[in-house]
Amino acid sequence: MCDLQTFKDFLVLARLKSFSRAAQHCHVTTSGLSRRIQNLEQWLGAPVFERAKSPLELTQAGEQLHQVALQAVSVLDAVRSSVRKQGEAHAEQISFGAPHIMTTAFFPTWLPRLHGHFGQARFTVNSALLPDCLQLLESGEVDFVITFDDAPGGIREQLEIDPGWVGFEYLEIGSERLVPVSAPGIRGEARCRLDRPDRSLPYLGYSPECSLGWAMARALAAMDGLPPLNMDHGSSLADGLRSMARIGMGIAWLPESLVREDIAARTLIACGGPEHTVLLRVLLLRKPLKLGARAEALWKRLQDEPAADPFGSTAPAPAVRFIKRAA
DSSP states (O other): OOOHHHHHHHHHHHHHOOHHHHHHHHTSOHHHHHHHHHHHHHHHTSOOEETTSSSOEEOHHHHHHHHHHHHHHHHHHHHHHHHHHHHHTTOOEEEEEEOTTHHHHTHHHHHHHHHHHOTTSEEEEEEOOHHHHHHHHHTTSOSEEEEEEETTOHHHHHHTOOTTTTTSEEEEEEEEEEEEEEOBOTTSSBSSOTTOTTSOEEEEEEOTTOHHHHHHHHHHHHOSSOOOEEEEEEESSHHHHHHHHHTTSOBEEEEHHHHHHHHHHTSSEEOOOGGGOEEEEEEEEEOSSOOOHHHHHHHHHHHHOTTSOTTOSOOOOOOEEEEEOOO
């Protein structure tokens, strides 16, 4: 079964006639776009592109599908836009897309402060993989995407996005640090130590589709004097790696906000120095399009007070609807 986004990707590829250019436009990897087109062809039962030709050309089946897809996407987008405009008259919503880690490492402290100034708004957080979050933003299903960004550019490189997040407007709204931790040994010291380069360590890494893994790959490649890291176990969720680290399965680089209490309780031990810390920015992304009144008010407030905490810290927790999307 194909969804609307697959047909939109097909139309972009038919227009640009290049997998690499179309993937950049759709904010997916080239291989990811190729898999989507293959799924479309399996659903249709015939190839839609002449891949041996450069630039790409539509097959006869692709031409037939192209005509129908143009009409279907146009009609469905028009219906959705009409329904949304009607809904805006009855509810003031601010919607976010964010990688899964943000629901535990960022939103629990940020949203209550946000709620203090926008208490009448209805907040929705769509939790998904970062490429899917950007697709939600591109299609207008969310107002903003909140994501980590690493200075070396490992995350942007995987998304094939130019430095500066070209195509988006963004604000820096926070920061995070990934710190290496492991379970305590018998004497209370870290079981895994980074100051012994002659001893290999079991490494708990992020899955290939996880944006934190993209940042870590670039960061580890730049660290000197590390012991060999053997990735025997992994997860797309930082919470999963945290659980593995706590029972002694290896060393993991986890958001400091997620493991601060573990470190204080010594159920996890920080096992590296400042040179092993990975610094991340927290960015709020949007498209350069007009948003709803509440979403625009939030953007303006953050723009006007970028260096300070614009929300204070005493607001009650809001009622937030979290939507978790499958990987």
